[in-house]
Amino acid sequence: MTGNGAPKPHALRVARPADRVDNGFYGQDIISVRQFSREKLSYIFDVADEMETLVRRFGSADLLSGKVLANLFYEPSTRTASSFMAAMLRLGGSVIPINEVRYSSVSKGESLPDTVRTLECYADIIVLRHPEVGSAQIAADYASKPIINAGDGVGEHPTQALLDLYTIQRELGRLDGLKVAMVGDLKYGRTVHSLTKLLSLYNVDFYFVSPDILKMPPELVADVRARGHRAEEVEDVHEVIADADVLYVTRVQKERFHDLAQYERVKDYYIIDPELMRLAKREMIVMHPLPRVGEISYAVDQDPRAAYFRQMENGMFIRMALLAAVLGKA
Numbered sequence: 001m002t003g004n005g006a007p008k009p010h011a012l013r014v015a016r017p018a019d020r021v022d023n024g025f026y027g028q029d030i031i032s033v034r035q036f037s038r039e040k041l042s043y044i045f046d047v048a049d050e051m052e053t054l055v056r057r058f059g060s061a062d063l064l065s066g067k068v069l070a071n072l073f074y075e076p077s078t079r080t081a082s083s084f085m086a087a088m089l090r091l092g093g094s095v096i097p098i099n100e101v102r103y104s105s106v107s108k109g110e111s112l113p114d115t116v117r118t119l120e121c122y123a124d125i126i127v128l129r130h131p132e133v134g135s136a137q138i139a140a141d142y143a144s145k146p147i148i149n150a151g152d153g154v155g156e157h158p159t160q161a162l163l164d165l166y167t168i169q170r171e172l173g174r175l176d177g178l179k180v181a182m183v184g185d186l187k188y189g190r191t192v193h194s195l196t197k198l199l200s201l202y203n204v205d206f207y208f209v210s211p212d213i214l215k216m217p218p219e220l221v222a223d224v225r226a227r228g229h230r231a232e233e234v235e236d237v238h239e240v241i242a243d244a245d246v247l248y249v250t251r252v253q254k255e256r257f258h259d260l261a262q263y264e265r266v267k268d269y270y271i272i273d274p275e276l277m278r279l280a281k282r283e284m285i286v287m288h289p290l291p292r293v294g295e296i297s298y299a300v301d302q303d304p305r306a307a308y309f310r311q312m313e314n315g316m317f318i319r320m321a322l323l324a325a326v327l328g329k330a
């Protein structure tokens with residue numbers, strides 16, 4: 001079932017009507033950022049604010065006690081996997097972590113549909129990261145419990161985009177009227193694909209900064225322009241640094257290259273360092289979904305405009321909000 005339809009019938013049977021909150025997310029899959037409107041985003045952001053207060057004051061709560069999350073990762077992850085896990089644990093739920101599918105029946109040749117149909121026998125919700133575009137939708141088509149897409153190849157990474165948008169809103173106090181520069185691997189970076197779609201709900205201008213072989217997919221550029229946004233594609237970050245309110249830096253996605261020699265040629269194309277930061281506005285922020293592999297120098301970490309560590313902490317609050325919303329408890 002897609003994320004846009006009615007709650008999954010099976011999931012509806014799981015929660016007792018009396019103790020669930022109908023918030024538009026209950027029982028839904030989270031597959032793409034296209035499922036979100038400005039209203040839905042502001043609802044999730046409000047709940048995330050409450051989750052932060054909860055964590056700062058009490059550390060944890062029992063909102064999701066008795067609920068089980070299956071964390072199914074076919075690709076490496078540090079932040080996404082552990083922040084989903086921390087989010088579930090801090091809300092009183094439990095987690096089945098499958099971080100290394102080599103040790104599961106996947107290595108015996110089990111298909112994705114069979115693996116998710118197995119896990120939903122034990123869990124109330126499944127978080128899935130998989131190397132193929134469209135895999136989260138396939139999982140959702142087979143599963144009757146909610147699926148959350150934690151990255152489907154070069155496709156989407158909706159929960160990352162939610163935490164990115166939440167970070168921009170918190171750091172700069174607004175989303176409308178901003179100039180957002182995305183830098184690095186715009187071809188294979190799923191985080192920038194999802195974030196671009198989400199930002200196009202706001203009055204934002206885009207700078208897409210990449211080497212020629214790593215440009216943003218043309219259909220995405222065409223889409224934001226068709227929605228009335230200014231979107232400029234440039235190669236030199238110096239052309240945009242003074243104008244940007246947000247500098248969203250990405251890693252060159254080595255694992256997506258067929259030709260490693262080509263990766264070697266572009267891997268150090270951009271290095272954000274204090275010298276470049278001197279050209280930026282005082283009010284701008286530098287973001288990165290992380291991990292970084294050299295594209296932001298460590299000397300930038302001291303700069304108050306470096307928002308990437310705050311950004312990753314926000315990820316846990318956003319994922320707490322989403323889990324509570326999808327499980328009908330927000």
Ligand code: NCD
Binds near residue numbers: 251
């Ligand atoms: C990103 C991803 O997996 O797409 N990481 C993350 O989830 N924070 C970015 C990356 O791997 O470069």
